[in-house]
Amino acid sequence: MDEHQKIAVLGGGSWATAIVKMLMENLDSIGWYMRNEQTIKHIKENEHNPKYLSSAELQAEKLDLSSDINYTVNNYDILIFAIPSAFLTIELNKLSASLDGKTIFSAIKGIVPETGLIVGEHFNQHFNIPLENIGVITGPCHAEEVAMERLSYLTIACIDENKAENMAKAIQSWYIKATISDDIIGTEYAAMLKNIYAIAAGIAHGLGYGDNFQAVLMSNAIREMKRFIKKVHKMKRNINNSAYLGDLLVTGYSTFSRNRMFGNMIGKGYTVRSAQHEMSMIAEGYYATNSAYKIKEENKANTPIIDTVYKILYTNKNPKKEFMKLTNKLD
Numbered sequence: 001m002d003e004h005q006k007i008a009v010l011g012g013g014s015w016a017t018a019i020v021k022m023l024m025e026n027l028d029s030i031g032w033y034m035r036n037e038q039t040i041k042h043i044k045e046n047e048h049n050p051k052y053l054s055s056a057e058l059q060a061e062k063l064d065l066s067s068d069i070n071y072t073v074n075n076y077d078i079l080i081f082a083i084p085s086a087f088l089t090i091e092l093n094k095l096s097a098s099l100d101g102k103t104i105f106s107a108i109k110g111i112v113p114e115t116g117l118i119v120g121e122h123f124n125q126h127f128n129i130p131l132e133n134i135g136v137i138t139g140p141c142h143a144e145e146v147a148m149e150r151l152s153y154l155t156i157a158c159i160d161e162n163k164a165e166n167m168a169k170a171i172q173s174w175y176i177k178a179t180i181s182d183d184i185i186g187t188e189y190a191a192m193l194k195n196i197y198a199i200a201a202g203i204a205h206g207l208g209y210g211d212n213f214q215a216v217l218m219s220n221a222i223r224e225m226k227r228f229i230k231k232v233h234k235m236k237r238n239i240n241n242s243a244y245l246g247d248l249l250v251t252g253y254s255t256f257s258r259n260r261m262f263g264n265m266i267g268k269g270y271t272v273r274s275a276q277h278e279m280s281m282i283a284e285g286y287y288a289t290n291s292a293y294k295i296k297e298e299n300k301a302n303t304p305i306i307d308t309v310y311k312i313l314y315t316n317k318n319p320k321k322e323f324m325k326l327t328n329k330l331d
Contacts, residue, residue, distance in 0.1 A: 005103070007170060008064075008072045010091070011082035012036055013282075014052040015107055018143035019082055020063070021056050025173035031064045033072035035091075040065045056147040073097040078105065078167070080137065081119065084282040085110030088119065092127075099127050103163060105135040105156075109191040110284035111291040118188045132160045135167060136184050138191045140246035142256040149175045155243035157181040157188070181243060185233040190225060190244045193306075195285030196292055197221040198251040199263035200305050203312065203319050206267020213327075217305070218252050220330045224303050228292070231299040259285040266312060267319055289313055304329040 008031025009020050016034070023030050034040060042050045043065060047058050066072050073079065074097045083091050085108050106119035115122055120136060123129040135158035145152055154171060156178055158164035168178035181187055200221070201214060209217075225248065226239040239245060251257045262283035265275040272286070293310040296303045308326045311317040 005077035006031065006075070007078045007080065008033065008076035009080045009082055010034075010069065010072060011084075011107075012039055012049070012052070013082065013084065014143040015109075016082035017049045017053040017056060017058075018141075018146040019080055019107055019137070019171070020058065021053075021146060022171045022173065022176050024059055024062055025176075026170050028062060029064060030062055031066070031072050031076040033066055033069050035067055035069075037067050040067060053143055053147040069094050070097040073099065073102070077101075078103045080105045080107055082107040084108070085112055085119065085284060086282060086287050088112055088122075089114045099123075099129060102129070103133045103135065104129055105137055105158075105167060106188060107137040108284075109138070109195060111192055111288050113287050113291065116291045116294060118185070118192060120184055120188050131184065132158075132163075134158070134184060135160075135163055136188045136191070137167070137171070138187050138243050138247060140242055140250040142250065142254060144256045146176070151175050151177070153242055153246070154178045155181050155187060155241075157184045157243070159184060179242070181241075183233075183235060183237050183243075186229050186235065186237050187243045189229050189232060191247060192284070192288045193225050193228060193292060194221075194248040194251045195259040195283070196289050196306055196309055197225070197248055198257050198259035199266070199283070199285045199289070199313075200309050201252040202257075202260040202263020202265070203267040203309070204263075204323060205260070206264040206269075207320055207323055209323070214253070216330050218249060221252070221305055222248055224305055228296060228299075228301045228303055228306075231301045232295060259283045262286065263309075272313055285309075286313060 009016050010033045012034030044060050047060050048054050104123050108119045112122045120134045138155050141152040156164045156168045164180035172178040222245050289309050308322050312319050
């Protein structure tokens, strides 16, 4: 990847806005696709996103905003997808522009529901993007703390080390540190799985479990994550690195975590539908749970936490009773 290639972000939510803010620290021009024309108009006039991360200042003169996904894909070489996984297929169905020769970075922490694939695999298998042209941007990092310019760490994963290094350079600043990895499959699965474990943490909190149990839950979750990822993509990795354990901890414990918030509502007695209606943002872990459960069944992985969350969200099992069963499976 040539470091002078043009970068665009696709998506209009919190994480997309945070990535645009990070890129602004280093780039003079950034493409930005979002479908809402009113939001585009507001950003141009007021230099902030009115719906997400409204405190983040955006330099309008640096932004090439468009509600036409084909314009953005045609005019930019490196495409960072930050569209919620539940809506990715809808947006990609609008494409008439070719993705040939493009470098795709996924900042989507979920699974594509229609295919049951993580985003990198989806682009590889359904759009024939070579794996060396696919990368992942993962945490531990909350968009809200990027907006506040609190010190945050990112992991940029790509088989092509130069592509990873150039993206890291584009995105890092005095408040963003970026490291690189070649584990594009493992880091993306970890980014998906940690949302499920955050839902579990939220359910536990909603049910009244305390910090002692939460610590045991997270300790078991990282080991469960290791077993799951090893089943689907075996390679040498340190599961205690920030891209895995760090991202799990921040999502499981932080008050900014929408997945933890969603789980907390379920634990307090909300139905799935009412909890989704109450939240203004997508809880990726809800969709990921269904796909992860199918994947673990196919690969015969031992995943008691995922199993518990699945039963609660998709088979209407009682959260209190299921967590009582789960407590006997943890150590």
